[in-house]
Amino acid sequence: MEYKKSILKALLPVVGEHLSEEEIESLIEIPNNSEFGDLAFPVFSLAKVYRQAPNKIAEELIEKIDASNFESMNAIGPYINFKLNRESVSKTVLKEVLTQGENYGAQDIGKGGNAPVDMSSPNIAKPMSMGHLRSTVIGNAVGNILEKVNYKVIRINHLGDWGTQFGKLIVAYKKWGDEEIVKQDPVNELVKLYVDFHDKADLDPSLEEEARAAFKRLEEGDEEMYELWSWFKEESLKEFNKIYEILGITFDSYNGESFYNNKMQEVLDELENQGISTIENGATIVRLEEEGLPPALIKKSDGATLYLTRDLATAYYRKRTYDFVESVYVVGNEQANHFKQLKAVLKRLGHDWAENMHHVPFGLITLGGKKLSTRKGKIILLEDVLNEAIKLAEEQILLKNPDLENKDEVAKQVGVGAVIFHDLKKDRLNSFDFKIEEIVQFEGETGPYVQYSYVRTRSLLEKYGKEINLDRLSGLEDDYSWEVIKKLEDYGKAIRQAAAAYEPSVVTKYLIQLAQMFNKYYGNTRILEDNAQLESRMALVEATSVILKDGLHLLGIEVPEKM
Numbered sequence: 001m002e003y004k005k006s007i008l009k010a011l012l013p014v015v016g017e018h019l020s021e022e023e024i025e026s027l028i029e030i031p032n033n034s035e036f037g038d039l040a041f042p043v044f045s046l047a048k049v050y051r052q053a054p055n056k057i058a059e060e061l062i063e064k065i066d067a068s069n070f071e072s073m074n075a076i077g078p079y080i081n082f083k084l085n086r087e088s089v090s091k092t093v094l095k096e097v098l099t100q101g102e103n104y105g106a107q108d109i110g111k112g113g114n115a116p117v118d119m120s121s122p123n124i125a126k127p128m129s130m131g132h133l134r135s136t137v138i139g140n141a142v143g144n145i146l147e148k149v150n151y152k153v154i155r156i157n158h159l160g161d162w163g164t165q166f167g168k169l170i171v172a173y174k175k176w177g178d179e180e181i182v183k184q185d186p187v188n189e190l191v192k193l194y195v196d197f198h199d200k201a202d203l204d205p206s207l208e209e210e211a212r213a214a215f216k217r218l219e220e221g222d223e224e225m226y227e228l229w230s231w232f233k234e235e236s237l238k239e240f241n242k243i244y245e246i247l248g249i250t251f252d253s254y255n256g257e258s259f260y261n262n263k264m265q266e267v268l269d270e271l272e273n274q275g276i277s278t279i280e281n282g283a284t285i286v287r288l289e290e291e292g293l294p295p296a297l298i299k300k301s302d303g304a305t306l307y308l309t310r311d312l313a314t315a316y317y318r319k320r321t322y323d324f325v326e327s328v329y330v331v332g333n334e335q336a337n338h339f340k341q342l343k344a345v346l347k348r349l350g351h352d353w354a355e356n357m358h359h360v361p362f363g364l365i366t367l368g369g370k371k372l373s374t375r376k377g378k379i380i381l382l383e384d385v386l387n388e389a390i391k392l393a394e395e396q397i398l399l400k401n402p403d404l405e406n407k408d409e410v411a412k413q414v415g416v417g418a419v420i421f422h423d424l425k426k427d428r429l430n431s432f433d434f435k436i437e438e439i440v441q442f443e444g445e446t447g448p449y450v451q452y453s454y455v456r457t458r459s460l461l462e463k464y465g466k467e468i469n470l471d472r473l474s475g476l477e478d479d480y481s482w483e484v485i486k487k488l489e490d491y492g493k494a495i496r497q498a499a500a501a502y503e504p505s506v507v508t509k510y511l512i513q514l515a516q517m518f519n520k521y522y523g524n525t526r527i528l529e530d531n532a533q534l535e536s537r538m539a540l541v542e543a544t545s546v547i548l549k550d551g552l553h554l555l556g557i558e559v560p561e562k563m
């Protein structure tokens with residue numbers, strides 16, 4: 001934060017009368033052309049008070065600014081440009097990174113407050129979809145980033161383990177299922193039964209009736225229904241856990257939809273007592289015309305509750321249990337209306353805390369440009385994707401570094417890292433078409449490229465083989481070092497932006513740039529050459545190492561020491 005602050009300090013006595021500290025800080029920008037300076041202050045916003053042309057204002061202000069901390073200052077058009085003193089800034093940045101280590105960039109935005117993150121949340125008796133992979137990976141990274149700015153994150157897997165589809169599944173299983181077959185390959189067999197149900201129900205609509213009745217019995221606690229449902233759930237969880245294990249992701253709670261089955265009455269009563277819900281054609285709804293939303297269906301005419309009803313109860317439970325300061329839901333963009341309705345209903349009930357509930361949506365993954373669909377059997381199996389990625393990574397290792405010791409472990413870190421990094425690389429709302437060759441790449445702007453840059457720092461440090469003494473650093477002034485220094489210094493800002501927008505891609509993009517700048521430095525500097533700057537050059541290597549590792553960890557990606 002140091003160098004922006006030094007400009008702030010210099011500007012404050014001169015323009016502090018008209019602009020607050022925060023305003024000045026937010027106005028400071030990086031010039032497009034780095035030859036103009038390292039940072040620039042645009043004076044447009046002062047045009048009103050000074051009643052002058054911006055370029056005149058810049059020329060006049062520059063006369064009043066204390067220049068002693070800068071290499072140079074100059075007014076170009078409406079900007080005041082500052083060149084920093086590379087020697088002193090680089091020394092400070094390197095010292096800060098190396099003393100703070102993985103705490104560098106940490107901030108106290110959350111003040112330790114609770115932030116549940118609803119993530120992954122796949123549906124029982126269905127394979128985990130690519131959409132759920134995105135929720136898992138984005139949710140985990142958002143969680144890590146929030147932790148870095150001092151929220152207490154609670155990772156919640158809101159399992160889709162309740163709803164009328166379980167009535168269908170139970171009916172299908174009882175009619176056509178076979179315990180032995182299901183046991184051998186549970187999720188796939190259950191999906192087959194589910195697909196069968198739909199095919200047959202097209203011809204025989206009475207099946208739908210039976211399914212509704214079965215779900216009703218389940219909701220009322222019927223033992224036979226409950227046993228079947230528990231078994232489906234247990235088998236599904238086993239398969240989901242395989243994927244979480246590969247990804248290295250854990251949860252603090254698995255309270256899913258069924259957990260709220262007996263917790264909906266309170267909100268239903270409140271809605272009724274406050275005259276917010278109405279009954280139309282036997283169904284309970286909340287009209288949301290004022291909010292410009294379709295009516296929220298709370299209870300069907302047969303008394304069955306819905307996804308939304310359970311989310312209302314969930315919101316109550318989370319507020320009460322965690323007293324959250326922010327509550328995050330990482331769920332596909334196709335559910336945008338659902339979350340708008342959820343918040344709208346809570347606000348109608350007078351719950352202002354609904355303002356702190358955030359739907360963090362993301363784009364679709366398509367296959368050959370088309371939407372995926374479990375029902376049509378158009379699915380991508382996640383476990384296959386991850387295993388394929390690991391296999392491709394293994395092939396690369398065998399090609400490039402056949403003597404590597406822990407090949408299997410590294411292949412897993414690199415393969416899985418590639419999948420995660422690819423998912424987090426673009427703004428989360430971007431949709432993308434699934435192509436395994438694109439996901440598992442090792443060159444260019446990829447996870448393995450950043451991992452490889454980290455490995456490069458480790459091998460330099462190993463070759464150097466000595467402790468770095470921070471008191472002896474001399475500061476670095478050449479252009480290649482300077483670009484890396486400025487980028488390192490920018491880490492905290494990237495984290496702040498990523499946290500504010502729930503957008504891990506800010507960190508992903510940051511890491512690509514840091515790795516690129518470091519590799520330029522590496523390619524153009526005799527880093528290990530013995531002279532007066534050696535220790536400072538190695539300090540830069542180590543500082544880069546620390547940040548690459550910490551940044552990858554924020555994304556949920558492991559770092560190999562060698563590859």
Ligand code: ARG
Nearest residue numbers: 118121122123158159160331
């Ligand atoms: N199970 C849902 C689905 O797959 C996602 C649940 C998201 N979380 C929530 N609280 N609604 O569509």
